[in-house]
Structures are given as structure tokens and as C-alpha cells.
Amino acid sequence: MAITVDRLVLLLAALAAPATAQETVWSSVSFVLYGERTPLQGSTSPELTPLGAQQMFDLGSIFRARYLSSANTTLPDIMASITSQALIEGIEEDSIDNDQVFTQATDDSYVAASALAFLQGLYPPQTSSFAAGNGGRDAAVLNNDTLVNFPLNGYQYPLVATLSYDDPASVWIGANIGCTEYQQSVFGYFGEDQTKTLYSETLGYYQSLWSGVFQDVFSQAMTNYYSAYNLYDYASYEYSHNPQMANALDSSDLAILRTYAYTQQVEINADLDVSGKKKGDMIRAISGRMLATYVVSLFKNTIDWDGRFGKLNLMFGSFEPFLAFFALSNLTSGVSASVFQGLPSPGATMVWELYTESDNTTTYPSMDDMYVRFFYRPNTDNDTALTQYGLFTNGSDVSGMPFQEFAAAMYAIGVPSVTKWCTMCSGVSVFCPAYEENSSGSGSRSGSSGSTSGSKSSMSPAVAGIIGAIIMLSAISLVGLVAIALGGLRVYRRAGSRPAVQTSDPRVGGVQDARSIGGFKGLEKKPGDADVVVAKTGMRHERVGSWELNGGKYNGKTVAANGDDNATPSGPLKSVGTVLQKSQVQSTIRNTDTDDDDMADLVGPVMTPKEHV
Secondary structure (H helix, E strand, O other), X not given: OOOOHXXXXXXXXXXXXXXXXXXXXXXXXXXXXXXXXXXXXXXXXXXXXXXXXXXXXXXXXXXXXXXXXXXXXXXXXXXXXXXXXOOEOOOOOOOOOOOOEEEEEEOOHHHHHHHHHHHHHXXXXXXXXOOHHHOHHHHHEOOOOOEOOOHHHHOOOOOEEEEOXXXXXXXXXXXXXXXXXXXXXXXXXXXXXXXHHHHHHHHHHHHHHHHHHHOOXXXXXXXXXXXXXHHHHHHHHHHHHOHXXXXXXXXXHHHHHHHHHHHHHHXXXXXXXXXXXXXXXXXXXXXXXXXXXXXXXXXXXXXXXXXXXXXXXXXXXXXXXXXXXXXXXXXXXXXXXXXXXXXXXXXXXXXXXXXXXXXXXXXXXOHHXXXXXXXXXXXXXXXXXXXXXXXXXXXXXXXXXXXXXXXXXXXXXXXXXXXXXXXXXXXOOOOHHHHHHHHHOOXXXXXXXXXXXXXXXXXXXXXXXXXXXXXXXXXXXXXXXXXXXXXXXXXXXXXOOOOOOOOOOHHHOOOOOHHHOOHHHHHHOXXXXXXXXXXXXXXXXXXXXXXXXOOOOOOOOOOOOOOOOOOOOOOOOOOOOOOOOOOOEOOOOOXXXXXXXXXXXXXXXXXXXXXXX
16 A cells, blocks of 8 residues: 555554653553454365465564564564554563463464464564573573574464363453354344345345356355345455456445445444343443453453563454444544444454553552553554554543543443353353352252242252262262172272372462362463363354444443452453363373373363352
8 A cells, every 4th residue: 555645644643652751561452353364155264364474473563563672573664663662561572471471362263373473473583582481591501501492493482372162261352152142133133124224225236246256155145235244255355366356346346345244243243222131231242341341350460460470461353342342432433433433454453551650660550550541453554553542532532541440441331250241141152051050159940941949959069069979989889899899800009190289379379189270281380371272173253144233332330440359350360160072172282190091181170169250
């Protein structure tokens, strides 16, 4: 894209505000849209393209230049000129420390690959540089004074937590997936009179493009407004990669298809007037509501640990949370509304920065002295800057918000917990029954319908569980004695069995027994470490209603910003139980306590009493 002098002046005027000599940035939270991928509907599964990987690498380089160091970056001159610096206090510049950089992505392959490409730009290969938190230079020097670098000229090895939609943590970055009430609301949209009108008014246009653009993939019956997003998704990719498509479809057609796709998706993801189970629950914006709470939670975790963990928090996902958050935070109204009234392009980025108006770094600041500011970059064009915008202000004020005020505003639009999400959504995710039962206390259920009884059981679940375990062990022992007496069964002690131990290591969230401490890493587990690897063929992220979305309002709800346990979720440093089936997960780590099993032991209980996310 050619850049004019006038446009350059405007860009420089709208630059992301740099941290001045009187400011210190302590943490950053970002939500990043994946890079360019192949279409959702086509001859292949959707995957990150080389262009998409380059987009993410460049974006990682921008973050490096802003937060880490201007050295060892490969930014184009125009991109470097519009990227201001706001170094994060105490973060490793050249060697990644996975305690400082917390990265999550949905388990869609193109999203996870986007995260890796981004991190390659953030921390490019670097020889003779080693993170202090990983042992520093001492860990790289052998007893004969030989210095050993990482392979591939100092390649960095980032930790990316890829979250299956069976993982309760996934709802913070993709809350629309698995939300039954949201899905029902979306299907309801396609039956509304205004949707039927749009269908009728645009049908002729879509049909005129079918033979030249869509017939190889879409039937003629599917080529209409109900499939607006998938049609645009396909046409946009083909326009960029297929010379014949570029001749059959001009840029004005692509712009029209994009407008129709946005019209559809903003209605099903950002209409705040539509409710689900409860009036006013803004069910269509559920992805933005969960994200709002999680952003505050990530900042609070960093503050609680005095900045030792989570200096740079990165989330990678789809576009739905963008649209929902724009509406919820009033970004779609006011002087900058046009920036937020369109589909985010691949590589679009939302950023929240935690900072103080002081250059004093000798002690970690009080929460009362902290501020938060918001940035947005809608695409990956070289001349598009990371620009600051005001939240909850209709764009009239772009200054930072005091952290306590920011937290209260985000909680007011947010959903406080995974349990609440399960209830609001009538969630069918495998983890919801455990969360909802844990939340409901000792109330019993009667009858095959599953309706809640008003009476309470005289026996608590814990006591019932103990009694059941005793009965089971007694039965097993009896069978074992019979087998020994009649069948010559012998019992041997297996080598290497793990003893029950206790630890107060804060990294694993308090006192636990050995089998519940952080999976196969045990006491060495760090915040964010994943215990299992989810297969690439896990649940696919499908656009709800494949045939396929008004202005935000800050409702002034008063919410404590001090992180009451009932109002905020646990963050990445807390234990999260994950429910997975053996057929879905196969570990690459062989359990040393198992002689013959091919499956690693997924250690620890799924959920402990009174545990919440």
C-alpha cells in the first residue's frame, strides 16, 4: 500500500504513546487474531499460510521493538518508524523466560502456529544469550568451560498452552464455542425478519458471483447471505492467491462481501440487546464478556506476584472476542468508531498495558498507583501503527484509566467464573457438570429428569465418597484373596512408586500430594506448564451456523476491584482441572511407573473440593 505524506503525518500523530521518562510499564496483555490461513471451506483443512506466518513474525517483531529491545529486529523502515518504545520493567530482552511470557492459544492448528510464528519474531534466535530464570550462562557452560548454545543458532523454545475446547481455561479466550445459549441465539438470528430481508435483498448479488467465484466449493443454494462469512472468507483467500479469481472478482466486490460478512458477524457477536436464559445477559457478546474478566485476572496475577510472572501475556484466538469487546467497551461509538466497525483483519491485535506514572523501579508499586491503557492495530499493513484509544468513554478520552477503575468497569461487563459461564450458556462441555455441582453445595437431585430437589442429603459428598471407596477396596481385596488362594496369584511391589509428599511451593498453588503436583514435571512445574499434548485433530473451530451478529453501553455496575474470589477467576498461576478422554490425548512422555501401559498417567484429581476457576 502506497503511503502519502498526509497519511504519514496522521499516523505519526496517532502513534501509540511511548512510555516517557516518568512512566514505567510493568505488564502487557494482548489478544491476537491468527494470521492469514486457508479458507474454512475448501479443498483442504484451514492452515496458516506462509504469508500468515510472516504477518505474525512481523507482529512479534513489533512487540519486541516496543517491549523488549530495538536490537535484533527485522522491521521494515516504515514499521519501525511508527513503533514507539515502552520497555517492560525487568523482562528478559534476548532469551525467553516462560515464567515472564505467558502464552495461550486455542488448539486450532492455524491459531497455535500463529502463536509460534509471533514468538519467533518476539525472541529471534540469539547465541550466547541465556535467560537468568532458566539457569543463565551457568546452565550453558560445561565443566571443561565449553559454552553450548541452543540449536539453530540459538533458537528460542517458547511454551504455548494450546487449549482444547474440553479445557475449562478455553472459555476465557473462546467463550462462544460450546455455549448452547449463544448458539441458539445465533440460529434465532437467521429466523428474524431483518435477516430474511437482508437475504432477499442480497440474493441476486450473491447468485451473480456463483458461477465465476464460488461454484467450485459452494452449491448455488448455499451462495447467499446466510453463508456471508464463509463466502467472504473463501473469496478473500482466493483473491490473494488465485490470479483467475483476481480477474473474476474486483476489489469493490470483495469490499461488498466483507461488509455483508461484518453485518452478519457483528449481529451474532455484539448485539447487546439480545438475551439468553436471563434478561440482560448479553449472550451474543459472551466471548467479549469472558475476555474482559480474564484481562483483569492476568494483571492481578502479575501484581500478586510483584511482577515475577506474567510480564507479557499473549492470547491467540478468533475474531469473535474482538467484535464483542468493541461493543461492550463503547469503542464502536464516538470519534474513533469507524476503526472498530469492520471485521478485524488477520493479525489484528488488542493490547492492554499496565503502567505507573513514575520511573521508580526500586520497589514494586501499589495497585493504587497503577494505570491501564488500551491499544488496537486492525491489520498488519506496514503503515498501520499500534494506536491508543479510550475505553468506556465513547472515544472522548484516550488517557489511561486508574487500575481500580479499569478493573471495576471490566468486571461490570464481564462474567466472573467458568461456573457462571456454564450456567449462563447451558454449557454442554465435559467440565461443566463438575463445576456446577461444586458450586451447588450439597443439594441433591431426584428423579430421572435431573431437577434440583429442595431437600438436602444427610450425608455430604465427601463422606459418601469415602464410604464408597472403602466398599470398593473391600470388594477388590476379597477378589484378590480368592485369586491368591485358588489361582496362585502373587503380588510384587513395583519399583519407583511415588510416595505421598507435601509441598508449600507457591508455584503449584499450596500444599498438595505428589500425584497432584503439576503433572510429569512434579515440583519443577512452572505457571502455565501443560501436562498433556492435545492431538492436532481435536475439536475443530467451526463458525457457528455455517450458513450463517449495537453500540456498547457501560452500565455503571458497582463491582469490587480488589479481586473478591466470587467476582474474579483464578488466573494462569492457579491449578485448573482438565477433563480429557484417553482416546483424545496421548502423552509423549512415558510414565516411568508403568511397565506395560502405552498411555501416560494423567496425574491428579480432576477437581478438588471447593476449587474454582
